[in-house]
Amino acid sequence: MEVECIPFKETGYFSQLICDYLDQKKDLSPFFNRYPLPENFEDQITEKAANYPKAHRKVLVNALKQQYQGVEISKATQKNMDTLSKETTFTVVTGHQLNLFTGPLYFLYKIVSTINLTKQLNEKHPKNHFVPVYWMATEDHDFEEINYFNLHGKKVLWNKKASGAVGRLSTEGLEDVFEIFSAELGNLGLTDNLKELFKKAYLEHPNLAEATRYLANALFGNEGLVIVDGDDKSLKELLIPYAKKDILEHTPYGKISETIESLQGVSSDYNIQVNPREINYFYLKEGFRERIILKKGKYHVINTHIDFTKEELLKELDEHPERFSPNVVARPLYQEVILPNLCYIGGGGELAYWLELKSYFDEVGVTFPMLMLRNSALLITEKQFEKVEKMGLKVSHLFMKQHSLINKKIRDISNIDIDFSPQKQLLEEQFQHMYELAEQTDKSFLGAVKAQEVKQKKGLDALEKRLLRAQKRKLKDHVVRLTDLQNELFPNQSLQERQLNFSEIYLEMGEDLIPLLLDALDPFSKGFTVLRRN
Template identity: 40%
Template sequence: MNCSTTQLPYSTTGFFSKVVIDYLNQSPELRPFYEHLPNMDGLKAAISNRRKFIQDRKLLVEALQEQYSIVPASEAVQQNIQLLLSDNTFTITTAHQPAIFTGHLYFIYKILHTVRLANQLKQEMPENNFVPVFWMGSEDADLDELGNVWLNGEKLVWNTRQTGAVGHMNTKGLDLLINRIAGELSVQPHGEELVQLLRDAYLNSPNIQIATFKLLHNLFAEYGLITIIPDTAKLKRQMVSVFEDDLFHQTPGSVVEKTIAKLGEHYKVQANPRAINLFYLKDNVRELIEWKNDGYEVRNTSIRFSKEDMAVELNEYPERFSPNVILRGLYQETILPNIAFIGGGGETSYWLELKDLFHHYKVPFPALVLRNSFLVVEKKWEEKIDRMGLQIADFFQPEQQLFTSLVTKQANGHLKLTSELSATTALYDSIREKAGQIDESLLAHIEALKARTVKPLQELEKKMIRAEKRKYSSEQQQIHQIREALFPTGGLQERVENFMPYFAKWGRQFIDCVYHSSLGIEQEFVIIRES
């Protein structure tokens, strides 16, 4: 696959929230809520802060070596794991839940952005090492979100009755979905390779988190990506003091509540803390822990602990305590020598709530980098767009607005009464000026006459455009077809589609193309064109 790119400012796409645009524009209202600017100076400052934080690198490497013992050794991955022992090695991290078959396209995009930024920083600061890390949120229990995937406009759903953390669920039943995928994609040039990847990962693994781990290793090992499954007693033990503070004093929630009160004056709050920000995680249960009736209760279960029993449980079985969104980032930054977190708009929004929490526990707050966003345009669609005399960027407009623009453009301005409306407005303004010198009580009457004249002209202009549009039914159908392909369900392609059709068509060249199209800290929307 040969590809080329063009870039657009995020603000011109119409698909990103106010908080994201303001963050990219370094709005003064947001500046108090993050530590470092997402630029080279900010990243250097993050390194300086991270050097002052003492952490157990040896423990991290031991945990990673255990995890990687189940997959074929990769020289690039093993080298990066060993580099983590060095004080001059830092991580660039992204995170996501283990959605089946990687879920949406942006799952792939954020990983490749992480790799790209790590490599860019190595070139900029060769005296340091930078390791790309994928933090797997395998304790998430939202199967409705993680247990489905879209394939060519159809939603494929994993029918399973399992409950609890999705990462713990066995893969039974996914063979049916893989067979369905094979029936559609195996005819593509790299379809068989794709299907074999899925079968190797999902049908030879005890659960979803191991299957996802294997798939990511197969796809990204050559880039040196380290995938970490933080759902282990060894790693969680480092968070026991914070978990105790949450359970017995409710400190994290109170700290974040104060930040939210300030942030909420200007922006919509993305995530709200709870009194206790931990789930109880065991077997097929992942439920909130609540303080009720002088004890700790695990919601929707009969599990109950006294204060004394809860303290014993936490210290003996830290792996049974799962942080929610308020504590997850703190856990990540405690474990990893991290300097930058790459996340989407929603993730960036909730990280903006957490700086004071990090300060409270004296953990370095990372630089926040908005993940790359892409629109992949196959050659057949670009050819259709070119024949219509349009640009790919035009299709970010709403469909009817784009169609109106096309009709107006092709009519060479004959449908617009701009000059006539301007002349009419100027005429009444002149009359108003003269009448005002005679009697100001006439002004209201003149304004009414002006409105009665201008409004019919505006309505006539709309009727002329509607009449002309009827001559362009073929072009209207083409615009609809192209926009449905580029913006399925009216949203960004990356938030609906999956990587599988692209891999089946282009193989690993698709991964390589996205990597080389990825930006590091240059924050713009990227259009990838098949060339």
Template identity: 40%
Template sequence: MEPGCQKLPLEKIGAFSQLFLDYINQEEALKPFYNQYPSIGNFKNLIKDKSFNSQKRENLVSELHNQYANIENKPNIDILLEPNTYTVTTGHQLNIFTGPLYIIFKIITVINLAKKLKEAYPDSNFVPVYWMATEDHDLEEIQVCRAFGQKRKWATAQTGAVGRMTTEGLPELAAQLGKGAEFFKEAYQNSEKLGDAVRQYMHHLFGEYDLITLDADSRALKSQFASVMKDDIFNNTAFGLVNERTATIDALGYKTQISPREINFFYLEDSLRERLVKTDAGFDVFNTDIKFSKEEILAIIENEPEKLSPNVVLRPLYEEWILPNLAYIGGPSEVPYWLQLKPVFDFYKEAFPALMPRNFGLLLDERSAQSLEKLNFGLEDIFKTTDSLKAQYVKRESEKELSLQKELESLQTIYADVLKKADEIDITLSRTTKAFETKSVDMLERLEKKLLRAEKRNYSEALSKIEKLREHLCPAGGLQERKDNMLNFYGEGNDLIEKLIASFDPLDYQFNVIEI
């Protein structure tokens, strides 16, 4: 383990679903829902199972050269032409300034995985890929970031696919974030579209690690997906397959993430991304007056496939269709919903990739580490609620007896005797006796809380420090990685990226606490 990085089991963090945790722990009941578990030895089978012809490789490389045309020192794109080259992929929305820390963690996971795979399988090549969700249309998800204790919002009224939006207003917003954000400002200034800007700043951050950033909103790439488009729009195959698999997972007591639609494609034009729905007369674009006949839809698939955008059900299949991919790296919501999709891959005869959790982490600055030590808290305590930490501290430090547990036990003994006597006299009095017991226990528990509350006043200074520490490390009560932006830790000349790459192990599914 890298010095300065301590690891905790994910179960100790209290922030992950049971389905996600059971997948990581290889629960037997979940094994039918995926192909190969993401261990280094299982990639041998994944390599063997992945089929990706030379025409697909040529199309992919040609498209990537077009996308990287204006970027200097571009990654080695041509290596993807070689039949022994594979990708490992992660993806995310185009959050401003990269968004929360975990997006950076995702990318570092794929970079480190590619490196580990090359060491284990030297006869093959492995390329880390960042799949930009350029076709996503949820502006609210990407237009806010939390940096330096403040929310920064991109004020724009644009609609449609976010990757096609202009960067208007973003250079000015970046200028407010200091010298450390200069590369963001340049990327937004030098790019007309948001997707191009994201590629530019991701290359600035990760280009030296051979990361390839892909925009799949492309006629050339989507034309390869035409057969799936036709089948889904006219036969609704995925709808039945995913519903059946979802019911199976639900029956095991898990909560599933996604629901398929009969048609799992949006209609996409500039400023518009709306669902395609079937009608008696043909097809409508939801919430618009746009209508198509069957023949017109077939013509779009044939000549303008870029006007059709897969939703969350078919985007994973599209990813694997156009990439020589072996693993998808996702978060605690993504990995579970991929488990609903394997029947779709099986139907279309596309290899199902390894589903890998991204790295999880908290960046612990020196001042916070010292505060934890002074307050005598361990790393696991960071993830408890503020109230429970305060109570823990006061109970530990106070010389007074604050617990009424002995009294509660005595009360229960007394009422057991009373109940016995009441039953001997009139069995109908048992309900009344139990009601009195419940009321007495409640009153005693409330009194215990008041004792603790009163004692807390004697530790107000320490409790204030606990509150500030918790808010700093777990903003708004959530995980730091889901709230804070990288700029909080990335200054001019900062070695944050190098530190994270050295600290994270992509195949160690634990929570990392990294001292910075």
């Protein structure tokens, strides 16, 4: 196996905000606490240790014991859960939706990044202990985002009417999905392992949260991964004072709105990922999760007939905190309140909305975690790599948009020059003389000269495009082979990690897949990882 890294900004798949963050642009320093460099973790440990209540550890450990009842726990995970009661233990966290059978490949990359960071921290800081945590997004209600995965270019879909928190959804009906999955896999090679994994996860557990816990534990339990479900009354009790400030005082709405304005002041190219609401909580019961809004002096749960006075709402929050579900703005705070966490590892979109939150954390006195971009990877076989080389390309070229890649290749192999830049430059020089002439004679001709220059440049552009199209037809075989290869590695003109399910790679690599990722992916990597495999 060989590893190559391509700078993130050169791939074309990362936003300007994330590229600037990775470059540690000075103007972004107010929006994060410490950049995740190895030498910065010591100060983060000190700050979090001073700011994480001892009582929270006991609540966390007890909640985990309850959540893991009936789960076969590895020695590594049991050790990590036990050490969480010690004041010298800290976590590194990643979070993800409960995608069916893990969803796209990057689910694995997020967890591998998290595990590998804790390994490096354990080596560098032997007086402390570091635990990798996967936070299950059990309270999300966007079922359409998680009810499928792709296999061999086909969508394996869980077709079900669903509402409310996805973690509470019954797994009833997944027998039909299992049959479709099994038929697509066939009966050769490693298919039995995948069928058994799916069956045990989804057909032997009553709801999606328990099924996902089983699956993540089966894949990563030996690495000591600890899985947390935030849909838990005892954990929500720790959130009560922060929920009150949100609902009654609209604290995050004010602070985050100011931050968004400041971010856009740094660069108009920064896309804002999420916008805060005046109240950033849902009301959660079986079958529904609906926003709480202030309406005519009462707290109303939209799409229901439920209303609370201020006193009734506070009583409900104190007695039933499990019924209050944080949205995308409030959930990060919840996570950092209940965990002794140092660092959050996520994708570009996630980090973009975390960068909106620091002033809110400062306002409520919770330590803001370090933010690390998860590893990204392209898995390429030796045979595919040989094809790239035979075409005279680099793997980095395959990240280009397909039309640009084809144009580049045609220009490279064509026996005629399809670049009209010299002609355009000559044209500009000729028109420069005409501009000077018009200035000396009659300036009213300047507009006419400019119009003629534009017209002739457009003519050259049109000729260049026609010639390129003609060469594409002539060199059709090259175009077909190139597009076929790019489509293999970038299905649907997207990153492999966002399209393929791990099962497709597992069919070729089996149990070597996760060890390969653990060995190859460095959380401190500054680029997109290309992994060549046999």
